[in-house]
Amino acid sequence: MAGLRCSSRTWTTYLCLVALLCLFWSPAVAVKEHDFKKCDQSGFCKRNRAYADNAATQGTTWTSPYKVLSEQVSFKDGSLNAIVLKTINAEGATVELPLTVSFLKSGTARVTVDEKIRQQKNIELRHGSQVRKERYNEAEGWAIVGGLDVDTEATVASQGDAGIKITYGPEAAYEADITYSPFSVAFKRDGVTQIKLNDRGLMNMEHWRPKLEKDAKPEGEESTEETVAETPAAEDESTWWDETFGGNTDSKPRGPESVALDITFHGYEHVYGIPEHAGPLSLRETRGGEGNYEDPYRLYNADVFEYILDSPMTLYGAIPFMQAQRKDSTVGVFWLNAAETWVDITKAKEAKNPLALGIGSKTNTQTHWISENGLMDIFVFLGPTPRDVIKSYTELTGTTALPQEFAIGYHQCRWNYVSDDDVKEVDRKFDKFNIPYDVIWLDIEYTDDKKYFTWQSDMFKDPISMGQQLDAHGRKLVTIIDPHIKNVGGYRVDEELTSKGLAVKNKEGGNFDGWCWPGSSHWIDAFNPAAIKWWTSLFKYDSFKGTMKNTFIWNDMNEPSVFNGPEVTMPKDNIHHGGWEHRDVHNLNGMTFHNATYEALLSREKGELRRPFVLTRSFYSGSQRLGAMWTGDNQASWEHLGAAVPMILAQGISGFPFAGADVGGFFGNPELDLQSRWFQAGAFYPFFRGHAHIDARRREPYLLAEPHRSIITSALRLRYALLPAWYTAFFHANQDGSPIIRPMYWTHPSDEAGFDVDDQFFVGSTGLLVKPVVEKDKTTTDIYIPDDEHYFDYFTYEKLATHKGKHLTVNAPLETIPVLMRGGHIFPRRDIPRRSSQLMRFDDYTLVVVLGKDGKAQGELYVDDGDSFDYRSGQYVHKAFKLEGSTFTSSNVGGRDFASVKKGTWLKQFANVAVDKIIFVGAPSSWSSKKEVELESEGKKTSVSLDFHKAEGGRAAFAVLGRVGAKISADWSVNLS
Ligand code: NOJ
Numbered sequence: 001m002a003g004l005r006c007s008s009r010t011w012t013t014y015l016c017l018v019a020l021l022c023l024f025w026s027p028a029v030a031v032k033e034h035d036f037k038k039c040d041q042s043g044f045c046k047r048n049r050a051y052a053d054n055a056a057t058q059g060t061t062w063t064s065p066y067k068v069l070s071e072q073v074s075f076k077d078g079s080l081n082a083i084v085l086k087t088i089n090a091e092g093a094t095v096e097l098p099l100t101v102s103f104l105k106s107g108t109a110r111v112t113v114d115e116k117i118r119q120q121k122n123i124e125l126r127h128g129s130q131v132r133k134e135r136y137n138e139a140e141g142w143a144i145v146g147g148l149d150v151d152t153e154a155t156v157a158s159q160g161d162a163g164i165k166i167t168y169g170p171e172a173a174y175e176a177d178i179t180y181s182p183f184s185v186a187f188k189r190d191g192v193t194q195i196k197l198n199d200r201g202l203m204n205m206e207h208w209r210p211k212l213e214k215d216a217k218p219e220g221e222e223s224t225e226e227t228v229a230e231t232p233a234a235e236d237e238s239t240w241w242d243e244t245f246g247g248n249t250d251s252k253p254r255g256p257e258s259v260a261l262d263i264t265f266h267g268y269e270h271v272y273g274i275p276e277h278a279g280p281l282s283l284r285e286t287r288g289g290e291g292n293y294e295d296p297y298r299l300y301n302a303d304v305f306e307y308i309l310d311s312p313m314t315l316y317g318a319i320p321f322m323q324a325q326r327k328d329s330t331v332g333v334f335w336l337n338a339a340e341t342w343v344d345i346t347k348a349k350e351a352k353n354p355l356a357l358g359i360g361s362k363t364n365t366q367t368h369w370i371s372e373n374g375l376m377d378i379f380v381f382l383g384p385t386p387r388d389v390i391k392s393y394t395e396l397t398g399t400t401a402l403p404q405e406f407a408i409g410y411h412q413c414r415w416n417y418v419s420d421d422d423v424k425e426v427d428r429k430f431d432k433f434n435i436p437y438d439v440i441w442l443d444i445e446y447t448d449d450k451k452y453f454t455w456q457s458d459m460f461k462d463p464i465s466m467g468q469q470l471d472a473h474g475r476k477l478v479t480i481i482d483p484h485i486k487n488v489g490g491y492r493v494d495e496e497l498t499s500k501g502l503a504v505k506n507k508e509g510g511n512f513d514g515w516c517w518p519g520s521s522h523w524i525d526a527f528n529p530a531a532i533k534w535w536t537s538l539f540k541y542d543s544f545k546g547t548m549k550n551t552f553i554w555n556d557m558n559e560p561s562v563f564n565g566p567e568v569t570m571p572k573d574n575i576h577h578g579g580w581e582h583r584d585v586h587n588l589n590g591m592t593f594h595n596a597t598y599e600a601l602l603s604r605e606k607g608e609l610r611r612p613f614v615l616t617r618s619f620y621s622g623s624q625r626l627g628a629m630w631t632g633d634n635q636a637s638w639e640h641l642g643a644a645v646p647m648i649l650a651q652g653i654s655g656f657p658f659a660g661a662d663v664g665g666f667f668g669n670p671e672l673d674l675q676s677r678w679f680q681a682g683a684f685y686p687f688f689r690g691h692a693h694i695d696a697r698r699r700e701p702y703l704l705a706e707p708h709r710s711i712i713t714s715a716l717r718l719r720y721a722l723l724p725a726w727y728t729a730f731f732h733a734n735q736d737g738s739p740i741i742r743p744m745y746w747t748h749p750s751d752e753a754g755f756d757v758d759d760q761f762f763v764g765s766t767g768l769l770v771k772p773v774v775e776k777d778k779t780t781t782d783i784y785i786p787d788d789e790h791y792f793d794y795f796t797y798e799k800l801a802t803h804k805g806k807h808l809t810v811n812a813p814l815e816t817i818p819v820l821m822r823g824g825h826i827f828p829r830r831d832i833p834r835r836s837s838q839l840m841r842f843d844d845y846t847l848v849v850v851l852g853k854d855g856k857a858q859g860e861l862y863v864d865d866g867d868s869f870d871y872r873s874g875q876y877v878h879k880a881f882k883l884e885g886s887t888f889t890s891s892n893v894g895g896r897d898f899a900s901v902k903k904g905t906w907l908k909q910f911a912n913v914a915v916d917k918i919i920f921v922g923a924p925s926s927w928s929s930k931k932e933v934e935l936e937s938e939g940k941k942t943s944v945s946l947d948f949h950k951a952e953g954g955r956a957a958f959a960v961l962g963r964v965g966a967k968i969s970a971d972w973s974v975n976l977s
């Protein structure tokens with residue numbers, strides 16, 4: 001997208017952009033890979049890979065030049081402090097690197113390494129630069145919101161000249177075994193090493209050094225080459241002082257400063273996480289070989305136009321959190337660093353017994369983390385379950401915000417709905433065809449000349465009446481607001497941004513000017529608290545005129561995308577609030593903008609406090625606290641449909657589960673089968689939005705020929721029916737970070753065969769197992785069965801599986817979504833189709849009880865007003881359902897005393913909501929003679945009719961309790977004996 005040059009007049013700009021986009025875009029062509037660096041084009045990545053190669057070549061003779069000064073080690077109140085000495089030349093000169101190892105109450109350990117001379121700000125910057133001299137130490141301030149309390153119970157188990165051992169964690173079952181020379185830390189659980197830092201000796205903190213001019217050459221011989229003191233001759237210095245890529249030169253005022261470390265997961269064959277990449281959930285090896293990547297996984301948030309699949313290439317967001325899995329054990333690490341980062345992964349077999357010739361050998365996954373600068377700051381999680389690991393990680397970085405309820409309904413978007421009349425017409429058409437939806441979106445063309453907070457007044461003459469029409473059916477509007485602010489006279493937002501000094505600065509200290517949708521633009525520096533405050537003022541209803549309480553926001557292009565910048569983003573030597581270079585903070589940038597908008601939406605008028613909904617494209621660890629993300633500019637192809645599920649699963653297990661992909665595919669025109677299949681898959685994305693590029697044909701579901709319209713309508717209705725189950729899954733994500741859609745390794749960590757399955761998933765703890773069909777003309781699909789439970793078809797109640805490991809082939813003609821129900825679960829549903837989620841808020845429930853092998857089942861419902869924060873003061877209903885023996889009970893979770901909760905407006909209204917029916921799938925034949933059963937609720941006994949259907953063909957027996965009538969918020973029970 002670099003190099004767009006259009007005038008700034010509305011239509012000229014518009015046509016020019018469309019023309020340019022058409023020129024650039026062709027469905028068959030993927031991303032311009034050469035616009036983005038490979039490791040060997042990124043100086044610090046190349047240097048660190050060379051460092052690793054050198055160590056490998058030297059084999060056992062390689063010794064890491066880092067050692068702890070044993071005499072200065074101190075341990076107090078759960079924290080160890082020491083100095084690591086790095087030997088920097090053959091003469092034995094050293095630099096001091098302060099080390100802290102802290103042990104947190106959650107059982108997490110944290111290892112931080114800094115550089116003394118930079119802590120003391122005792123360095124010289126080049127080019128007269130005014131940027132900060134320290135290593136960037138504020139990532140914690142953005143990413144971490146809790147969980148840092150230190151475990152004062154952690155104790156020194158032994159200490160000697162060679163090292164120190166600390167026991168910590170639950171029942172003191174964990175141990176950090178720190179070896180002084182060379183420096184390494186082994187993390188053990190129950191005496192067994194799980195994770196080892198600097199295992200292969202690849203730790204490398206490029207220390208600060210002055211740039212020295214090379215000795216002048218004899219007169220007459222010219223040389224502009226330069227070199228540096230104390231540098232081993234073998235090092236490649238060519239990218240130490242400046243670096244050019246794609247015509248942009250990075251001035252590097254602090255010289256080389258990368259941080260790198262190898263981390264080995266002992267005995268672990270699978271690693272997951274470090275989104276965002278378009279590839280398999282179980283991460284591939286990255287140093288070549290069959291089926292492996294050649295390049296490390298890269299984390300450098302970027303606007304990667306039409307990304308390629310199955311690639312370690314960077315995408316829009318970065319979460320440097322990785323977990324490793326082996327049978328019955330999950331562990332993880334979080335590399336807290338906001339700079340450009342690369343991660344190499346290799347797997348090595350290690351024989352347990354050297355004489356056993358591979359028998360009993362185990363695989364170690366070796367990782368090598370390489371960041372351009374900043375602190376070395378690592379959190380280590382010892383599990384042992386996936387749930388434990390994500391819980392500890394989200395204790396630090398926060399959990400998913402409990403969303404606005406509408407936000408988990410269906411979102412209808414395209415670039416662009418061109419006028420308020422267009423929006424109204426789309427809204428009417430959805431109603432005419434009885435298709436539910438909750439939100440319609442406005443992309444950038446609604447603005448006056450890409451000036452955010454304004455309207456293109458010819459086309460959007462009356463935004464309020466548009467909002468009111470939507471509101472009549474409880475629907476919402478989302479408008480896009482990007483971080484680039486048009487640099488043009490007379491535009492209030494730009495004038496305020498620049499006059500208040502709130503824009504990102506260039507390396508000379510002036511306002512950075514770059515190119516994006518509006519042409520010449522400035523960027524809000526959302527790292528600056530004053531900028532957040534100002535940004536908040538722009539969203540007030542009386543400031544952003546035309547918006548209403550049902551308007552919410554989409555933040556796009558916040559990597560940030562700069563069309564004429566290096567790698568389509570900002571120059572690394574730009575300067576942010578506090579004097580930090582863009583290089584220091586790049587991967588945080590998107591989150592800070594998302595955060596500013598979140599803050600702005602918290603309250604748009606006095607007295608209002610509501611849950612914001614903000615979609616972001618760029619993200620970092622912690623973004624989950626602020627809203628939803630989507631996977632950016634995919635394509636209308638079967639391959640992209642297939643790629644979406646592993647990407648969304650990766651988000652889910654990495655703490656940011658409110659994720660989706662553009663349904664239908666952003667670029668191109670999906671064939672009808674593809675569009676139908678995509679809606680079927682999308683109905684099971686946590687964030688469910690149809691979106692299309694400006695050049696794509698209109699594809700609102702009602703426009704499609706039959707059977708597609710009906711297929712898509714059914715998928716949407718299925719989503720709406722299951723909204724209570726989705727909302728309950730979001731509640732759990734909000735409580736403990738658990739993913740909303742869950743891969744097999746996460747739900748079945750003992751089942752090794754499921755560890756690389758990433759094309760099917762469970763929805764929360766509902767027991768619904770979904771396998772979207774992502775191939776053309778497929779009418780059957782194979783589902784992996786991860787355990788010995790009973791599995792029933794969701795729609796037909798056919799009992800399909802009872803045994804683990806089986807790849808079950810199920811029929812999946814175009815009109816069918818393969819969804820199984822696992823025995824042992826109960827999930828809530830609302831069966832009356834309506835136009836939007838808000839219109840369903842007081843509908844009665846259906847409970848689906850799927851009997852397990854042992855005849856038991858359990859499940860939950862969490863519900864609140866779906867809009868305010870009143871749930872925090874008890875305005876919610878949380879029920880646990882249980883079938884045990886012949887008794888079905890509904891009770892308050894955790895024995896909550898619901899009766900004494902002072903009921904607000906919503907709870908009072910909700911008090912009348914009842915259970916309509918209960919469906920028992922796999923009902924025992926002993927119920928066949930029953931016609932009525934006894935319900936006990938609110939002190940009264942009544943009888944309820946039971947309709948038993950005996951097993952027939954492959955279909956399991958089922959029973960329906962009709963017109964139950966018990967209030968969903970009350971405690972009640974049914975006696976089925
Ligand atoms: C890029 C986004 O990824 C896409 O979804 C959006 O339609 C365009 N920007 C225009 O705003």
